[in-house]
Amino acid sequence: MxxxxxxxxxxxxxxxxxxxxxxxxxxxxxxxxxxxxxxxxxxxxxxxxSQISREITIQIKPDDNFDMEKALTQARDLALTFVGTKSGQIVDEAATARLLEPWLGPGLDLKDLPVPRLVVITIDENNPPDFDAMRGLLKDSIPQASLDDHRTWxxxxxxxxxxxxxxxxxxxxxxxxxxxxxxxxxxxxxxxxxxxxxxxxxxxxxxxxxxxxxxxxxxxxxxxxxxxxxxxxxxxxxxxxxxxxxxxxxxxxxxxxxxxxxxxxxxxxxxxxxxxxxxxxxxxxxxxxxxxxxxxxxxxxxxxxxxxxxxxxxx
Structure with a gap:
C-alpha cells in the first residue's frame, strides 16, 4: 500500500x-x-x-646663519644612536618641493621661503625607542629641531x-x-x-x-x-x-x-x-x-x- x-x-x-x-x-x-x-x-x-607607527619625523626649522644640511645630518645621527631605530633618511630639497607642490605650485625655490626640512627615522614597531629622551636630546643639541612620533595621528x-x-x-x-x-x-x-x-x-x-x-x-x-x-x-x-x-x-x-x-x-x-x-x-x-x-x-x-x-x- x-x-x-x-x-x-x-x-x-x-x-x-x-x-x-x-x-x-x-x-x-x-x-x-x-x-x-x-x-x-x-x-x-x-x-x-602600521605605516605611521613604523616611522617618526624630525622637523628642523630654518634660521638666519644656520647650516641646515649640517643640522639635518646631526639630527639623523643623534636619532640613530637610540635603541629601537633602524635607519634614517634626510628628505632633500627636491622631495620637499614635491611635497609642497599641491599647495604652492611647481617650480618652488625653497631658498626663498622659510620651509622646514625633514628627517624620516624608521623604527622598530615592537621595540620603539624612548621618544621623550630623543626629543630632549634633539632639543638640547639643535634648538630648531622638533620630534613628531605621530601618536596623535x-x-x-x-x-x-x-x-x-x-x-x-x-x-x-x-x-x-x-x-x-x-x-x-x-x-x-x-x-x-x-x-x-x-x-x-x-x-x-x-x-x-x-x-x-x-x-x-x-x-x-x-x-x-x-x-x-x-x-x-x-x-x-x-x-x-x-x-x-x-x-x-x-x-x-x-x-x-x-x-x-x-x-x-x-x-x-x-x-x-x-x-x-x-x-x-x-x-x-x-x-x-x-x-x-x-x-x-x-x-x-x-x-x-x-x-x-x-x-x-x-x-
Whole structure:
C-alpha cells in the first residue's frame, strides 16, 4: 500500500512569499554591503596605523646663519644612536618641493621661503625607542629641531576605526531588526490566511511543533533564496569594484580613492563573512517564523480555553 504524500500547509510560492523574498534579498544585500564596508575601512585604518607607527619625523626649522644640511645630518645621527631605530633618511630639497607642490605650485625655490626640512627615522614597531629622551636630546643639541612620533595621528586612526565598527554594527542591528519585524508580519499574515487549517490540524491532534515545523520549512526556503540572492549581489559588487579599481590604478581619481579607502577587494575573509551573513539571515528568519507560529498557536489555545472570548474563535 502506497502512502500518499502530504501536501504542505502553505503553498510553495505565492505573492506574499515572493514579496518577502525580495525584502530579505534587499536586507541581505545591505547587511553584506555594510559588513564589507566596515572590513575595508578597518583594513585601511590598520594599514595607515602600521605605516605611521613604523616611522617618526624630525622637523628642523630654518634660521638666519644656520647650516641646515649640517643640522639635518646631526639630527639623523643623534636619532640613530637610540635603541629601537633602524635607519634614517634626510628628505632633500627636491622631495620637499614635491611635497609642497599641491599647495604652492611647481617650480618652488625653497631658498626663498622659510620651509622646514625633514628627517624620516624608521623604527622598530615592537621595540620603539624612548621618544621623550630623543626629543630632549634633539632639543638640547639643535634648538630648531622638533620630534613628531605621530601618536596623535595613530590615536585618531584607532578612534576612527572603532567608531566605524560601532556605526557598522549599529547599521547591521537595524537591518536585522527590520528583517525580524518583516518576517513576524509575514508569518502572521500567512497564519491569518491559513488560520482555519492550522486550527483544524491543531485540534485533531497535530502538535504545535509539527505546525511550527511546516511554517519553518516554508520560511527557511524563502529566506535561503532571498539571502543567497542578496549576498551574491553584494559579492558581485565588491568583485566588480575591485576589478574596476585594478584596471584604473593610473588615474588620479582611483589613486585618491585607494589612498582614502584602500582596495575594494574584501579578500577571502570578506567573502567568508558575506557567506556567514547569508546563513545568519536564513537562520534568524527561520527561528523568528517558528517562534511567531508557536506564539500564535498559544493564543489560539488561550482563546479556546476562555469561554468568554468567542470573538477569537470566530475569527
Amino acid at each position: 502506497r502512502v500518499r504524500p502530504t501536501a504542505p500547509i502553505l503553498p510553495p510560492s505565492n505573492i506574499q512569499g515572493n514579496a518577502l523574498m525580495v525584502v530579505i534579498s534587499i536586507m541581505a544585500f545591505l547587511a553584506c554591503l555594510t559588513l564589507g564596508g566596515v572590513s575595508m575601512v578597518r583594513s585601511t585604518a590598520a594599514s595607515w596605523e 595613530v590615536d585618531r586612526l584607532v578612534s576612527m576605526a572603532h567608531t566605524t565598527v560601532l556605526i557598522g554594527t549599529g547599521v547591521l542591528l537595524l537591518v536585522f531588526s527590520a528583517m525580524v519585524l518583516t518576517v513576524v508580519f509575514a508569518t502572521r499574515g500567512a497564519l491569518s490566511g491559513n488560520r482555519h487549517i492550522v486550527e483544524v490540524l491543531h485540534f485533531v491532534g497535530a502538535e504545535s511543533s509539527f505546525v511550527a515545523t511546516e511554517f519553518q520549512k516554508h520560511f527557511l526556503k524563502i529566506s535561503l533564496k532571498g539571502s543567497a540572492i542578496g549576498s551574491a549581489l553584494a559579492a558581485l559588487f565588491f568583485a566588480t569594484a575591485g576589478f574596476w579599481q585594478s584596471r584604473t590604478l593610473a588615474t588620479p581619481e582611483t589613486d585618491q580613492a585607494t589612498a582614502l579607502f584602500g582596495t575594494f577587494s574584501v579578500g577571502v575573509l570578506g567573502y567568508a563573512g558575506i557567506f556567514a551573513t547569508m546563513i545568519v539571515i536564513a537562520l534568524l528568519t527561520t527561528v523568528t517564523a517558528r517562534l511567531t507560529v508557536m506564539r500564535t498557536i498559544y493564543e489560539i489555545d488561550t482563546l479556546r480555553s476562555d469561554p468568554t472570548r468567542t470573538d477569537g474563535i470566530a475569527s
